[in-house]
Amino acid sequence: MAGIRLLISDFAMSFMWVWSGVLIKMFVYHNLGLGHEPSGEIIKCALSVVNMFFFAFLAKITKGGAYNPLTVLAAAISGDFSNFLFSVGARIPIQVLGSITGVRLIIETFPEIGRGPQLNIDIHRGALTEGLLTFAIVTISLGLSKRIPGSFFMKTWISSVSKLALHILGSDLTGGCMNPASVMGWAYARGDHITKEHILVYWLAPIEATLLAVWTFRLLVRPSKEGKAGTKSKSD
Template identity: 60%
Template structure:
């Protein structure tokens, strides 16, 4: 029953994540009227994005580990052992992709004039390297936050949100700075470009390899937490 609820949470959160990004853009550029070339508009959008990330971090906590990003599911699966890895790859990641595809279809039905998602503005290998580097840093940081401050929800979420936003801005003009294959897949599927070399190499292969490398690197540099160490934050919070 626990795994079923987790899968349902993944589906719902993936759906909501795509909608959240679209609604932030509509709010900033449509309702508030900021131009897409206006620096003030960008700042306001970034602020709403941070609020959105805090909201989803809270939802993840409330759902006991629901995810909307296949890279997070992959990193978690690899870190927890073979059984968890298989479950993540065979069940959780496909469900997150389905949630994203359904969300984009729903968005395009409600707002037919909406954008078409991230675009690659550099060569394929350059794009794959960019998404890979961004992913490596955010996965390594996420693992580090879990290890160093496992009991501080606000601090972890604040650091992770600012880091994700910073990396997104750095990669926005190159690949979109996505670091979320499922989200990109939703838009690519809507355009009929989900099986192109560009999509698979840049938004899947690069980030997936970077995630595996980040988990390996982190486990080599830092010793895994023992069960006793994992229980300490829980005891303190109680």
Template identity: 70%
Template sequence: MGERTRLVLWDFVLSAMWVWSGVVVRMLVFDVMQVGRHHGHLAAEIVKMGLSVANMFVFAFLSNATRGGAYNPLTVLSSAFSAGFRSFFYCVAARIPAQVLGSIIGVKLLIDTIPEVGRGPRLNTDIHRGALTEGLLTYAIVTISLGLTTNLRGGFFMKTWISSLSKLTLHILGSDLTGGCMNPASVMGWAYARGDHITKEHILVYWIAPIEATILAVWTFKLLVQPVKQDKTASKTKSD
């Protein structure tokens, strides 16, 4: 099996697993552990946040174990923009469709198995505010992720800890308006199950805005970071 085919298959599997993981966390808190009867219960929310961070650690480990498997189109897009055309085309034509298909099938199996699971994140504000919210959240998390992979010295635990807390914080900030998803494939799975995946609201808020924010974050990061590195290299050359 080729390296690219292997990555596409792992993207499909991890995307299906990701849509399950959020539901499993909620079921563990409210049904199995019975920490709180209502979602606004403080103790239940604290336990759920702890399990959510642990869940992100598991998926970070799986991403390393699969040598690059991903469940979020924005993750592969942010790296593809820095690569050549062939890598970008491979990402858009193969990896992202695999993630979307994995999410759709994962949600379908989830609803068939647990009918009372709900119908996923929804837009709870106007389309322009929703697009701005998802765009800002995406810009923030992509910038943080680029910083962690480029500048921060530290091991797997420290980088994953910072990334997980950042994602959780941003998710909470946007949860009341858009669900704070920052993952077009996952939202697509739920929207497809509801039948509203081709609406203007879904496409603009959960696809166009995050993709534009990702492009802007990558461009801004390159603009601010690369000159610093070049200056350091130049100074070393002069000193030699």
């Protein structure tokens, strides 16, 4: 039952995530009429942070619901094999399906909307960019969840600002997505979801970066744990 609840939460949150990004842009650019003015960008960034707080709250009340396959993958690598199979075989496909459904409804509702994130540099630089951005945000997320004490508000604030900063850094290059499911939704709508560029830049590179971040984090935190254990044994 818990697994079914997670799948429903993943689908709903993935659906809502692609919609939230579009609605924020439409509100700032069309409703407020600010376009790409500095004030418009500031308002968009502020709303994006609020939006990430909302989704962090949803993840908390759904007990683990997620809209990003990389979040699920990072947790699955650290868990048991059955959890890994469930995450890779069920949760990630459901997140992709939620994103595809959300984007399709967006295009039907707002035909004039953009075409989503696209690669503006060559494939190798794009893969490196998405990989580095993903490595950074996964490392930050692991540190916040496992090593850094603090309140839900403070951790979410650090995570949200970090994601926003990394997104801005990569927005002109690859879109700064760090979310394969969201990109897949737009790529499927454009019909280029099975191209080499999409698979390498928006799937393989982020997945490899996630694996590397998790393994690197384990290596970095292990000495501190062993050191604490050694200190405790000496005191005993």
